[in-house]
Amino acid sequence: MAGGYSRRQFGNLLAAAALGTSATAAASTRRRAMHLIKPARLRPGDLVGIVAPGGHTNEEAIEKAVANIELLGLRARVGDNIHYVYGNYAGTVGQRLDDLHGMFRDPDIKAVWAIRGGSGCISLLEHIDYRLIRAHPKALIGYSDITCLHLALLKHAGLVSFHGPVASSALSDYAVTHLRNVLMTPQDHYTIAMSAENVLAGQEHANYRARTIHPGIATGRLIGGNLSLFSALAGTPYAVDFTDAILYLEEVNEEPYRVDRMMTQLQLSQGFRKAAAVMLGIFENCEGVDGEGALSLDDTVDQHLLPLTRPAVAGYSFGHIRHQFTLPVGIRARLDTEQQTLTLLEPGVS
Numbered sequence: 393m394a395g396g397y398s399r400r401q402f403g404n405l406l407a408a409a410a411l412g413t414s415a416t417a418a419a420s421t422r423r424r425a426m427h428l429i430k431p432a433r434l435r436p437g438d439l440v441g442i443v444a445p446g447g448h449t450n451e452e453a454i455e456k457a458v459a460n461i462e463l464l465g466l467r468a469r470v471g472d473n474i475h476y477v478y479g480n481y482a483g484t485v486g487q488r489l490d491d492l493h494g495m496f497r498d499p500d501i502k503a504v505w506a507i508r509g510g511s512g513c514i515s516l517l518e519h520i521d522y523r524l525i526r527a528h529p530k531a532l533i534g535y536s537d538i539t540c541l542h543l544a545l546l547k548h549a550g551l552v553s554f555h556g557p558v559a560s561s562a563l564s565d566y567a568v569t570h571l572r573n574v575l576m577t578p579q580d581h582y583t584i585a586m587s588a589e590n591v592l593a594g595q596e597h598a599n600y601r602a603r604t605i606h607p608g609i610a611t612g613r614l615i616g617g618n619l620s621l622f623s624a625l626a627g628t629p630y631a632v633d634f635t636d637a638i639l640y641l642e643e644v645n646e647e648p649y650r651v652d653r654m655m656t657q658l659q660l661s662q663g664f665r666k667a668a669a670v671m672l673g674i675f676e677n678c679e680g681v682d683g684e685g686a687l688s689l690d691d692t693v694d695q696h697l698l699p700l701t702r703p704a705v706a707g708y709s710f711g712h713i714r715h716q717f718t719l720p721v722g723i724r725a726r727l728d729t730e731q732q733t734l735t736l737l738e739p740g741v742s
Contacts, residue, residue: 405413428722431503431531433741434576436465438502442559443471445483446537447510449560457507457559464572466503471495474507481512488512489519496528503575505559509536514621516541518631521613522548529700531575531741534558535646536712539617542721544630546615552740555617555640555710556718564589566709570717578739581683585733586708587715590674599675599689601707604729608703611726611737612668614719622653624739626661638727638734641720642673642711647680648692655696664696669703669727671734673711703729 403516427597434506440461442454454470471491476483486577495504517540525545532541532553545551554575557567586602594601615637616622622641625631635701643651655664664670672693680686687695697704705727710716719725720740727734 399600403737404556420649424426426547427524427554429529429550429570430552430723430740430742431529432737433578434464434466434503436576437467439467439469439500440473440503440505441469441471441491441498441501442505443488443491443495443505444474444507445488445506445510445516445541446482446484446493446725447480448477448507449474449507450561453507453560456562460557460559460561460563463563463568464576469501471616473567475495480510481515482510485512485515485519487582489533492516493521496525496530497574499528501530503531505534506532506534506538506541506680507559509534509538509558509578509618511537511538513540514624517544520544520548520677525549526552526738533571533575533718534651535642535710535716536618540625540630542617543622543625543632546722547632552720554718554720554740557716563713564715566717569713574718574720574740579736580738583733584709584717584735585731586719588735589715590709590713592706602709602732602733603690603706604704605694605697605699605704605706606700607729609726609728609730610638610669610703611638611724613722614640614725616671617642617721618667619643619654620646623657625659626657630711631661634662636668638669638671639703640671640673640708640710641668642675643678644712646675646678648687648689649680651675651678651689652687652692652695655693658698659696661671664700665702667702670697670700670705671708672706673708673716674713675713685699703727705729705732708734 473487
């Protein structure tokens with residue numbers, strides 16, 4: 393063989409070259425911005441799949457989820473593996489993944505709604521078939537631990553999904569109105585004001601009070617979710633760049649020092665200055681323990697938001713609360729701090 397190589401050595405060199413070319417092409421594909429795909433709008437009578445991709449559930453929650461879907465004029469189908477329990481999780485990674493893939497693959501299912509958050513969605517990310525998801529785009533709805541799925545599907549499938557109530561939520565009229573308007577009757581421009589119930593609650597509870605740290609109007613893609621999960625993905629292949637985005641974050645049951653640590657992680661990994669605006673939801677039960685001398689929640693978040701020169705607000709009507717609006721992840725929106733409104737500048741569904 394020319395050059396002193398054996399046939400086997402020469403074959404190995406060719407294979408290595410091909411592998412290198414393939415890896416370079418794959419890296420180039422990842423660098424290119426993925427075209428955004430919007431799922432089809434939901435219509436009365438559509439079939440919605442209920443899955444438990446994170447924490448385990450129970451029969452009472454399943455019945456509540458079915459009732460909520462029927463309240464919206466839709467029909468429900470429960471995932472085959474939804475009753476499984478594996479520690480804190482709704483079955484093994486494989487069982488939860490089978491239900492998720494199955495709902496996206498089934499042509500009769502028009503949307504996929506997580507029954508709850510909990511924990512465990514992060515374990516699915518490296519095993520999800522993103523080509524399958526992109527080939528069968530459907531609305532995925534949920535919040536809390538479902539943040540992992542929203543961000544991964546946006547980055548690796550280019551799919552718009554929906555940060556909104558989980559299927560077993562105690563839905564208020566406010567939540568139902570925004571679910572319907574965003575998922576079933578989309579508009580080119582849709583303005584969302586604060587919940588009147590949350591404004592009233594803000595008279596007694598500071599974390600429900602919408603407040604402006606920096607005023608202004610900002611436009612950008614909606615990127616965000618639960619703070620714990622958003623920060624947990626920092627530095628992984630599933631973290632989403634929030635440069636020039638309206639970064640929205642919410643949290644529950646975390647003391648201020650933990651909120652500070654997670655916000656610091658985001659500050660160190662990307663930097664809040666890169667965002668077009670920062671919009672914090674209602675941080676439920678995050679005030680900490682009285683008498684311990686710790687910073688308040690407001691003081692804690694202000695450490696990160698006061699140095700900014702872009703619009704920044706807190707206490708908006710989303711999070712682990714009953715009266716919450718639904719955000720289409722990845723679409724363009726406008727935040728107006730004076731009016732305390734968020735306007736969706738395009739529909740989240742097709």
